[in-house]
Amino acid sequence: MSIVLDEDNTEDSSELRVSILEELGTKKHRAITRTDRLIYILKKPANFLREKFSPGSMKSSIFNILASTMGAGILLLPYAVNLAGFYFGIILIIIGMMCSLIASQLLIIVAENLGLDTYNMIGERLFGTKMKVFTEISLIISNYGAAVTFLVLLKSLVPLILKRIGTDNDVLQSEYLWGCIITLFIVFPLCLFKQMTSLKYTSTICFFSLVYLCFAITFTFFSMRFGSCGERISEATEMKTSWTVFEVFPIIIFAFTSQPYALPIYEELQRKTTTRGFKVLNRSLGMALGLYLLIGIFGYLTFYKEYSTLDFPDEILNGDYENGNVVMILATCATLAIALTGCPLSFYPCRQAIFSFVWGEKPVSSKNHMFITAIMLLSAMGISLAIPNIRVIVTVLGSTLSPIVCFILPCWFYIKTFRGKTGKMTLVLCWAIMALASIFGLIGLVVFCVETAGGIN
Template sequence: MEMDNLGDAEEAHMLNGSVSESLNTDRATLDDGYEAEEPASQEQEGFLQHVSSQKTHFTDFEGKTSFGMSVFNLSNAIMGSGILGLAYAMSNTGIILFVILLICIALLSAYSIHLLLKCSGVVGIRAYEQLGMRAFGPAGKILAALIITIHNVGAMSSYLYIIKYELPLVIQTFLGLTEKTGDWYLNGNVLIIIVTILIILPLALMKHLGYLGYTSGFSLTCMVFFLCAVIYKKSVIPCPLNNSTSTEHFTYTNGYNATEEQCKPKLFTVNTESAYSIPIVAFAFVCHPEVLPIYTELRRATKQRMQNVANLSILAMFIMYLLTAIFGYLTFYGRVESEMLHTYMLVDPLDTLMLCVRLAVLVAVTLTVPVVLFPIRRAIQQLLCPGQDFRWWRHILIAICLLFAVNLLVIFIPNIKDIFGVIGATSAPSLIFILPSIFYLRIVPTEKEPLFSRPKIQAAIFASLGFVFMIMSLSFIIVDWVTIGKSNVGGH
C-alpha cells in the first residue's frame, strides 16, 4: 500500500513537472514565435543568463510608454522632409506607377521591421547595435552603430537646413519686409543656434524617448495641417496658369506657364528624373533605428504588440504620403518643384495660408530632431560604454556634442545635398533591406529555420534587393554629377 502511494506520488510529480514544462514552452513559443530550447550546454546556459540580465544591460527601466504614444513616436520618426518631394516623384512616374511604388516600399518596410523584431525576440536583445554584435561580433556592432549614426546625423542636418533657409523667410514675410536685411533675426545661422538651444536641446535631454510622444503628436498635427492645406489649394489654384492670369492673386512668376495639355494627369510616365523617385519614396519610410528603442520603452512589450505599432504607423504615413502626393501633383502637374512648398511660394509669396503651413512644417521638423537624436546617442553609448549604468552627465554630454557637430555641419558647409544623396543611397538601403536580413540569417538558429527554408530564402532575396537598390542609387547619383553637375535626390 505504501509502495502504491509512493508510486502515485511520483507519477503525480512527474505529471506536474511535465505540465509545468509544457506551459513554459508554450509561453516561450507565444513570446518569440519559437519553441524554447533546453539549456543542455554551457553556451545555452550563458545565453539564458544573458537574456535574464538584458533588462539591466539594454534598458534603463521597465517600459512605460503607451501603445498610442509609441505610434506617435514611430510615426514621427517615419515622417520626414521627404514628404515635400513626393508630388515631384509622382510627376515623374505617373499616378499608377507611383501608387504601386509607394505600396511596395511600405510593405517592404513593414517586413523589414518584422525581421528586426524576430531577431530581437530570439536573442532577447532590443538594441540594434547588440544585434550586430550577436550576428557578427564586434565588427557587426561597430558597423550597425556607424550606419545608424551616419544616417541620423544626415537626417538631423536636413531638418536644420530646412530651419536655416525657411525660418528667415517666414519671419521676413511676417514682418512685411520685401527684401532680406542684415539683421540678426533674419540670419539663418543665428536662428538655428537659437532654435537648437531653446527647443531642441531641452527635448533631447529627456531621459526616456516615451516622453516625446506628446511633442511627436503635435508634430504630426502640424503635418496634418500641411496636408489639409495641400488639399484645399487644389480647389483654388486653377490650371493652366500664366502671367496674365489672376485668380485670388495667384500668378506664376519666373516664366511658370502651363498649357491645357500640361494640366492632364499622367497615369504612367518615364523620363530622366523617374529613377530618383525610388530613393525619394524609400527614404521617406526609413525609421528602423528608432524601432528597437521604441520597442524597449513600450508598455507590456511583445513582438506582436510592437509589430502592430509599426503597422499602424506605416499605414498612417502611407495615407498621408499618398494624399499629399496626389493633391500636390493634381495642383501643379508637371510643374511641381522637388520641394513642394517652394512651388506654392512661386504662385503667391505672400499667401497667408501657405505661410502658416511653412511655419507648421518648421515646427514639425524641429520637434522631430530630438526623436532622431535618441538612436545616435544609444549607438554611441553601445560603442563606448556598453552595459554601464545610466549617468546624467554622459547623457547630456553626448546630446550637446551631437547638436554642436550638426550645427557646425549646417553652418559651414554651404551645400551638402550631394553628400546627403550618397549617405541616403548607402545608409537607407542598409537600414531597410540589408542589416535586418543578414541579422535574421545569422541569428535565427538553423535547427529552427534551415538555411534553405522559405523565410530565410525570402530574407536573402530581401538583402540582395538592398544591394541592388544601393548600387542603382549610387550609379544614378554619379551619372547626375557627371552629366548635370548636381544631384536631385531627396531624402528622409
C-alpha cells in the first residue's frame, strides 16, 4: 500500500453533464469542453453550484472531511509550535497529516475489501463481538469528547468578541449564559439532521471561515511585527528539549482525527470508488495541512517573544491582540462559525454508534432520534460548562481515545484483513504508526498532568 497521489479531475457528475448539454442544445454523447462549462455557469450559476455541491459530490465530501478534521484544536497549534520549537513543530504537523492520511486510506481499503461501512461492523467481522462493543464505546466517547470541545470553545468566543469591541458588562461576559443559549438554540437544531450531506452548506461555511482565520492571523502578524519579521523568524528556537515537548503530541494527534468521518462520507460519495475516496482524502487533508501550517507558524511568530514557553496563550485568539482590531474580531467570529458547524459533524458518528449499539440494524424512529440527540447535547453542555479551556480536553482525548480510534484501529484492521497478503514495508508502517500513537500519546498525558500540577518548571 502506498499513498495515492491526487490527480487532476475535471469530470462532471452525470446529472451535471446532462444539464450542461441540455442547456447548450447539443448532442448528449459528445465531450464537454471548458467553454461549455463556463457558458453554463454564466447562464445558470445557481443550478451549477447546486449540482456541483449535491449530496455525495466530490466537493461536498471534501468540505465535510475538512470541516470534520479542522476542529477546535486548530487554535492550539501556535501553542504546540511554541512547545516544540519552530522547525520541529512544523515537522510534527506534517508528520501528523501524513499518518492521518495513511490511516484514513487504510480504513477505506479495509471497508471496500470487506464490503462494510462502519467501524463496529468491521471490528465484529475481524475480531468478534467484543471488538464490536469496544469499537462502539470508543467511537461514542471520542466523538462525544470532540463535540464537548466545540461547546467549550463556543461558550468563550462570544464573551471574547464582546471584550474585543469594548463591552465590559458582567452579564454579557458570562460564559455560562452564552454556552446555554448557543447550545440550545443554534447547535441543537443543526444536530437534528439525519445525514451528513445535509450539512454540506455548513461545511462550506466552515471552509471559508477557516480560510479567513488563517488570513487574519497571517495578516495580523505582518501588521503587528512589521519591520521585524525576518528577525523573528531567524531568532525562533529551532527545537526545544524540555519535557513539555511531549505535550505537543496529543495536540497534533487530536488535530488530525478525520478517520471516524471518512467512512460515512465515503459511503455517501457519488460513483464511489477507492480512487475517488482517496482523492477526497488527499485534497481535504492537504488543505487542512496548509491551513494548519499558516496558523501554527504565524500565530507562534507573533507572540513567542512576548511570552515564556509555559505562559504562551493556549488558544491563539487569547493572545495580546489590541481591542478594536477589526480583523481579529472577524477572525473570532469566523472561529465561532467553525465551532458551530463542526459540532454537529462530531455528533453524527457518535450518535450513529449509539444507534448501532442500542438498535443494531433496525431503523431508528424520528422520536428516538430526537431523544438521543437531546440527551447527548444537554449532557455535553453540562460538561463543557465545567471545563475551563479546550487544552484540557484536547490533551486528554489526544492522548487516550484519539490515538486508538484514529490511528491504532485502522492499522490493526488493515493488518488483520490482509494478513499474509501485504508487503513488509506496509506492515512495518502500520506497526510504527500504532506504536508512535500509543507511546507519545501516553507520555504526553503524563507530562500534561505533571505540568498542570506544577511539577515542571
